[in-house]
Amino acid sequence: MSQLSVLNVENLVAGYEQRVLLRNLFLCVPAPAFVAIIGHNGCGKTTLFRALTGQLSYQGTIHIGGHDLRTLRRPAANGVLAHLPQRGVVGFPIDVRELVVMGRFRHHRFLSAYGAADYALATEALRSVGAAHLAHRDFTELSGGEQQLVWLAQLALQDAGLYLLDEPTQQLDVYYRRRVFSLLHEWVAAAGKTVLCITHDLDNLAEMPGYLLNLSRPVPQLQPLSSALVQAEREFLESEASLAVKW
Numbered sequence: 001m002s003q004l005s006v007l008n009v010e011n012l013v014a015g016y017e018q019r020v021l022l023r024n025l026f027l028c029v030p031a032p033a034f035v036a037i038i039g040h041n042g043c044g045k046t047t048l049f050r051a052l053t054g055q056l057s058y059q060g061t062i063h064i065g066g067h068d069l070r071t072l073r074r075p076a077a078n079g080v081l082a083h084l085p086q087r088g089v090v091g092f093p094i095d096v097r098e099l100v101v102m103g104r105f106r107h108h109r110f111l112s113a114y115g116a117a118d119y120a121l122a123t124e125a126l127r128s129v130g131a132a133h134l135a136h137r138d139f140t141e142l143s144g145g146e147q148q149l150v151w152l153a154q155l156a157l158q159d160a161g162l163y164l165l166d167e168p169t170q171q172l173d174v175y176y177r178r179r180v181f182s183l184l185h186e187w188v189a190a191a192g193k194t195v196l197c198i199t200h201d202l203d204n205l206a207e208m209p210g211y212l213l214n215l216s217r218p219v220p221q222l223q224p225l226s227s228a229l230v231q232a233e234r235e236f237l238e239s240e241a242s243l244a245v246k247w
């Protein structure tokens, strides 16, 4: 295993009772790096994240930050990784800044209060995603896109080496989509994070430095991102023939 690899996947086989979605997947993700994960609906992108977060059993080996995932209990809770799922639900009224500051949970003992420094970081995180104006709104009354920005701000506070984001720009308008991708670029280039980002937003990938993983390919592998590669993968995904590959 490479010294500089933050995520190492060997011969991963995962899926559900009736269907194997990931077959003999090998990945060696360097740190820091941005990795866009693309592919058709239902090809197994979220399933890969379920395996990486310890929520789904699998065959093969997964090492994160040098640790065998099988030896890690709740990797998202102990700071090995931070995970932004596709949908986060909050069932009670809560001030946006109170929700964002919870991203600092690892720095606090159970039930200890967040202090001024934590709230300053929460305010800064909201500013970084362009959502400072939402700080004192009730989260449950925000639009879907506004809620997505708030989850991103909370994620920014989690201070992990590896970030897994499942379609973070799904409900965002063109301005915020671009802004979120440039924020992710900043996390990699300035803060040294490694970001795995599931997305259907191919338009914003062409200018991102990093790698692309197309899980709809018969043998998915990391490829250096470029506008030519994004165009080739777009053409592949748009072709009828590509649908026949997996099913």
Ligand SMILES: Nc1ncnc2c1ncn2[C@@H]1O[C@H](COP(=O)(O)OP(=O)(O)OP(=O)(O)O)[C@@H](O)[C@H]1O
Pocket (backbone or CB within 6 Å): 016, 017, 021, 039, 040, 041, 042, 043, 044, 045, 046, 047, 048
């Ligand atoms: N718990 C489950 N039991 C059985 N099948 C499941 C389960 N969860 C997901 N699936 C199926 O596995 C397939 C892959 O799901 P997954 O969520 O990984 O797709 P995806 O690539 O993330 O798709 P999308 O782009 O639509 O989000 C889908 O066909 C889905 O219906």
